[in-house]
Amino acid sequence: MLDSLKPKPKLVLSRLRGLFAGRSLSPHVSHVMENKFRLAAVIVLPLLLFAFIPLSMAAEGILPNEPDEGETVSVMAFVEGYDAIVAELAAKEAEDDPAQPAETAPQPSEPQIFFSLDRDDGQYFFDTDQELEITTSRPAKIYYTLNGSTPSEEKGTLYTEPIPLPSGDNVKVYSFSVIAYFDDGTVSDVYYRSYFIGRNAFEKYDTLVFSLITDSKNLNSRELGILHPNNIWQRGREWERDVNVSCYTQSGRLLFSQNAGMRLFGAYSRSFAQKSLRIIARYDYDAYNRFEYEFFDDLYSYSGTKIGSFKQLVLRNSGNDFGVAFMRDPVVHILMAQQGFPFTESVRPSLVYINGKVYGFLWIHEPYKAEYFKERYRDYDGQGAFVVLDGPERSKSSFDTEYRHLKPLSDYRKMYNYHREDLTDDKKYAELCRLLDVVSYLQLYAAFAYVDNGDWPHNNNRAFKYFAAEGEDFSDVYGMDGKWYFLPHDTDFAFLSDVNANTLERNLNRAEVQYSPLFAALMERDDCRWTFVTYILDMINGAFSPKNASRVVEDIIDGIRGSIHIMHAESRYQPPNSDNASFERRAPRIINYLKQRSSIMIEYMQKKYNLGPFYRLFVSFPDGGAAYVNSLYVSEDFTGSYYENYATVLRPVVPPGKEFSCWTVNDKVYETPELVIDASFVRQAKVKVELHLSDPDVPALSVYEVSYRGDGDYVILVNNTSQTVSTLGCMLSDDPAEPEKYMMPVMYIEPGDAVKIHCGNRTSVQLLHSMATDFALRDGETLVLSRKDPKTREIKTLDSIRLPRINYGNVYRRNLVSGVFFEVLPETEGTGGLETNRLSRLPRPLTAQQR
Numbered sequence: 001m002l003d004s005l006k007p008k009p010k011l012v013l014s015r016l017r018g019l020f021a022g023r024s025l026s027p028h029v030s031h032v033m034e035n036k037f038r039l040a041a042v043i044v045l046p047l048l049l050f051a052f053i054p055l056s057m058a059a060e061g062i063l064p065n066e067p068d069e070g071e072t073v074s075v076m077a078f079v080e081g082y083d084a085i086v087a088e089l090a091a092k093e094a095e096d097d098p099a100q101p102a103e104t105a106p107q108p109s110e111p112q113i114f115f116s117l118d119r120d121d122g123q124y125f126f127d128t129d130q131e132l133e134i135t136t137s138r139p140a141k142i143y144y145t146l147n148g149s150t151p152s153e154e155k156g157t158l159y160t161e162p163i164p165l166p167s168g169d170n171v172k173v174y175s176f177s178v179i180a181y182f183d184d185g186t187v188s189d190v191y192y193r194s195y196f197i198g199r200n201a202f203e204k205y206d207t208l209v210f211s212l213i214t215d216s217k218n219l220n221s222r223e224l225g226i227l228h229p230n231n232i233w234q235r236g237r238e239w240e241r242d243v244n245v246s247c248y249t250q251s252g253r254l255l256f257s258q259n260a261g262m263r264l265f266g267a268y269s270r271s272f273a274q275k276s277l278r279i280i281a282r283y284d285y286d287a288y289n290r291f292e293y294e295f296f297d298d299l300y301s302y303s304g305t306k307i308g309s310f311k312q313l314v315l316r317n318s319g320n321d322f323g324v325a326f327m328r329d330p331v332v333h334i335l336m337a338q339q340g341f342p343f344t345e346s347v348r349p350s351l352v353y354i355n356g357k358v359y360g361f362l363w364i365h366e367p368y369k370a371e372y373f374k375e376r377y378r379d380y381d382g383q384g385a386f387v388v389l390d391g392p393e394r395s396k397s398s399f400d401t402e403y404r405h406l407k408p409l410s411d412y413r414k415m416y417n418y419h420r421e422d423l424t425d426d427k428k429y430a431e432l433c434r435l436l437d438v439v440s441y442l443q444l445y446a447a448f449a450y451v452d453n454g455d456w457p458h459n460n461n462r463a464f465k466y467f468a469a470e471g472e473d474f475s476d477v478y479g480m481d482g483k484w485y486f487l488p489h490d491t492d493f494a495f496l497s498d499v500n501a502n503t504l505e506r507n508l509n510r511a512e513v514q515y516s517p518l519f520a521a522l523m524e525r526d527d528c529r530w531t532f533v534t535y536i537l538d539m540i541n542g543a544f545s546p547k548n549a550s551r552v553v554e555d556i557i558d559g560i561r562g563s564i565h566i567m568h569a570e571s572r573y574q575p576p577n578s579d580n581a582s583f584e585r586r587a588p589r590i591i592n593y594l595k596q597r598s599s600i601m602i603e604y605m606q607k608k609y610n611l612g613p614f615y616r617l618f619v620s621f622p623d624g625g626a627a628y629v630n631s632l633y634v635s636e637d638f639t640g641s642y643y644e645n646y647a648t649v650l651r652p653v654v655p656p657g658k659e660f661s662c663w664t665v666n667d668k669v670y671e672t673p674e675l676v677i678d679a680s681f682v683r684q685a686k687v688k689v690e691l692h693l694s695d696p697d698v699p700a701l702s703v704y705e706v707s708y709r710g711d712g713d714y715v716i717l718v719n720n721t722s723q724t725v726s727t728l729g730c731m732l733s734d735d736p737a738e739p740e741k742y743m744m745p746v747m748y749i750e751p752g753d754a755v756k757i758h759c760g761n762r763t764s765v766q767l768l769h770s771m772a773t774d775f776a777l778r779d780g781e782t783l784v785l786s787r788k789d790p791k792t793r794e795i796k797t798l799d800s801i802r803l804p805r806i807n808y809g810n811v812y813r814r815n816l817v818s819g820v821f822f823e824v825l826p827e828t829e830g831t832g833g834l835e836t837n838r839l840s841r842l843p844r845p846l847t848a849q850q851r
Contacts, residue, residue: 103283112137112188113180116162117195124194125201125252130165132176132195140180140188148355150190150215151179171198175213175356177244192244192259194356196252205250206562207349208295208364210315212277214243214262216355226263232270239263245279247293247350255293259285269319274360274573276319277352278367280312294808295364296346302479303379303804304812304822311371315352315362320455320492323575325587326564327556330363332451332491334552338543340633341447342440342479343368343464343487349556351563358570361563368462368487370400377480379804383469384480388487393457393516406467415484419518424525437483442528443631444486445519446535449503450544450601451494457507457516460490495593502604533609533646538632540598541640549594557587612645615685617677619650623661623693626653626817635817644679651675652691656702656799656819657720661692695721700798701730703785704754705813707826708777709806713759715783719749720816729788730798732757734775739786739795742773779805 116133117124134142143156151157156179165174174195180188194211198204218241219227226234226241246257258281265276283289294308301307321328330347337344346366352359366372373386387408391397396412415435421428432438448456464487466480474480506514508523522528543549564583567574605611619627619638626635628651635653642648652660652673663670665681666688681687704718715732719725726748733741742757749755760776777783785799801821806812810823 103289105283105289106287108287109189110137113142113178113191115176115191115193118193122254123252124246124248124254125171125196126165127167127197127199127201129167130195130197131162132165132174133162134159134178136180136182136188138182138184140182142178142180144176144178146174146176146356148175148177148213148216148219151177153181165195165197167197167199167201169199171196171201171204173197173211173353173356175211175353177213192246192257194246194353196248202251204562204566205351206559207250207351207361208255209248209250209252210350210352211246211248211356212243212262212279212352212354212359213246214241214355218242218262219354227275232264232275235263240280242285243279245291247291256291258288258291260291261285265314265316266319269317269322272317272322273575274317274322274362274571276317276362277315278312279315281310295348296366297348299346299366300822301376301378301804302477303802304820305379305804305806306808306810306823307375308808309375310366312367312369314365314367315350316365317360317362318492319490323578325590326361326560326583327553327587328494328496328590329491331553331556331590332447332453332488332494334556335543335549336447336488338548338552339447339539340542340631341443341488343485345489349560349563351566357572358566360571360573361560361567368464368489373464373466373479377466377477379802380474380477380480382466382472382474382480384472385467386464387467388462388464390462392459393461393463393486393518396461396463403467408465408467411465411467412463412484416518419521421521423521429525435483437481437485438522438528439531441486442519442522442531443535444488445507445516446532447488447539448491448494449507450536450539450597451491452497452501452503453491454493454497454514455490456514457519458513462487462489495590499593499596500600504604504608529609530646533605533611534630534648536601536605537640537642537646538630540601541629541642542632544594544598546595546598550591553587553591553594606643610645611643612679613682613685614641614643615682615687616640617642617648618686618688620688620690622690623658624817625655625658625691625693627651627691628653642677644682648677649674650677650689650691652693653818654693655720655817656814657695657700657718658693659696661694664690664692695723699723699725700787701725701727701749701755701785703783703799703801703814704816705811706777706783706801706803707811708759708779708803709809713777715757715759715777716754717749717757717785718754718816719751722751724751725749727755729790731786731788731795732773733784733786734759734777734781736782736784736797736800739784739797740788741775745771777803779803 114135114137116135117126117130134144136142141153142159143151143153144159145151145156149155159178165172174197176191176193176195178191178193182188192213194213196209217224219225222228222230224241225231226239231239240261240263243260243262244257245260245262247255249255261280261282261284263278263280264270265278269276279291281289281291289311291310291313292308294306295310295313296307299307316329318324318326319329330349333344333347337346345368348364350362350364352362368388370386370388385403385406387399387403387406389396389399389408389412394416396409399408415432418428418432418435421432423429423432463484465484466474466482468474468480468482475482479485506512507516508520509515523532543552561583565580568579568583602611617629617638617640619629619634619640621627621635621637626633627638628634628649629638629640630649632640633653650663652663654660660673661671663672663675665675665677666683675689677687677689699719699721701717702720703715704720705714705716707714726746727744728746730744731740731742732744733739735741744757747755755771758770758772760773781803783801783803784797786795786797788795801812803812806823808823811826812821813824814821
């Protein structure tokens, strides 16, 4: 077990904002094909034979097992019988990894071995010569290794004196495995430390850095090695190896260090020199069965609380983009998340060392497992199961076998078989809408048409559903409502073909490998075509606009360049036909694609879907607030390009303390909250819209911030109106059934001002002359702000906030534009631009009647 290395320093908020916030082939596709066919003799040619081998042979282990958590073998996409092979292998793989019994947490042991270079500030990078002294808690002989091998009296080096760690021009990583044989005959656990020593230590890295330490037999031996060529297709718990995982900031501060399990991840990419890795936290290895760090910027649960705890992570080698641009899949996920797509894989770049040597540049991914969804919906305390299905869209086959009793494949087939129905029949369509989230399904197709994801939906296709426990009803909770949702996954072929590729027909044409009968059936409906077309228009006006998308890719290139260069210079696992110069040539081609794609897609959509005349839409917010333009959330003055034949729908987002008043369109007033812009609104190819808000008849305070973790609970109320607000009759309570627990003193709060009310512990010195309640606050409670009319004695609820679990000592603060709460650091201003709560406020498409 590990000792005090478990992360006790504050979690770093190292934000990614600066880093990220036809079938004709472009020239760089040839490099991908080079990458694939360079292995033809040993990989591809045998795979081509698989189409002619009976599938029963796969079940007997003659074929390589389909990996459980990764991209499928893309070169087989054009092989006859490919889908059936993948389906059978995937089904076998799921059965090979049965559910594990509940884990029991071991107790952390007292430290037995001590290292002189362990510092209180958690710093493990040094730019000068160092000397390491190792001591023990009681008399012992100490043995160590520096190559990952498990130390012992036979294999280790006996420690006799401080070990010099010289600093050279380039960083050298000293990865120690240390064990103590005590004089009383007992033996310690193995302790691990990695020290990064070099004069360039503080300038070398531009990403997070991982140091993995494991016995070399776990990597390269014929019997056990997961990197041995004979074993790379193996999978499951049997092929999980123990590893020590340490993660550092780019400046060298330790974020966490713990023992874990490690497996290979992926499918075709396992044949590359550098493989993807999946690291899994378990009590079998350590006293901590989670990786506790906020890896991903702006990652929040449904309730707005931060997600910083992970059961497993994937360190991905860029898949089919390995050796090309190293970023296609992350670019898609980042842009789709910015656009507001509800479910994406969170990603972050890293440089990985194994046993002190550079392994390579890998992307940290949060994989689509049940834990992914449990974290997002943790505050709902659902007792059901999130089930993720893998396999081609038309023939899902793989899932975690612990959910077999739920019969998810049968449930999925019931939904998917609606492609055989006439979905222009509103009754049949309504039945499907109860089984499938049609909106996000169509949005995913729109996004993938735009980026030209050529290895989908027949491949790399995932979907999930929440199966409610008996007595549960989450029908009003997006994502837990019992519908199927499709997920973007493994998009390494995005942006890879000619930017002029017409992708609008591929999913509709029966002759195409990318044909989808369900998508084709849905696109017979006017409202579904509206959802598809307007989402592409929203993308062009949103995150996928040439300006924003180019900036995102430029930031990624700048943010990973150093790690790519280190890999090329120092890793024995670097890709062939790839160097710094080729990276600088290939990566910017994604920018060129994104700069040109919007005008090309508009041209194709105009021909196929008859968009009609173009107009410019101007939306402004003189009284504050925000709006949805179709699916696109905008909170600042907005200018977009839309088309007359496809109505544009605006919905107001009203801040707390305000009410919707009206829209004005070209100076004409419209009092209906939902505004449908059609050709009749267009004047000289322009539509000018303003959202107007007003104060309620009786203006009131709103809850702005709540602190309830640890001591010093408080509530901040704000006047978000344009009038002075009296607190006469205002009450605060932690129980909706007892709203009169605390009566506020009468005072007058000016517009924009706030008042702080302390909760509990009325006797402390700092609360003298302050407002304070008798009750403290706890997660799971509902905070209620009410007002009692002094004449009628009637009590009216002004605000009601359920308090979710806060894990990081932060506060729960409301965005005063959207009204949505988020967990933020107390010292930050506002909510850091987090007004897009992607899950809780997704718009729905127009019905046929509305259109």
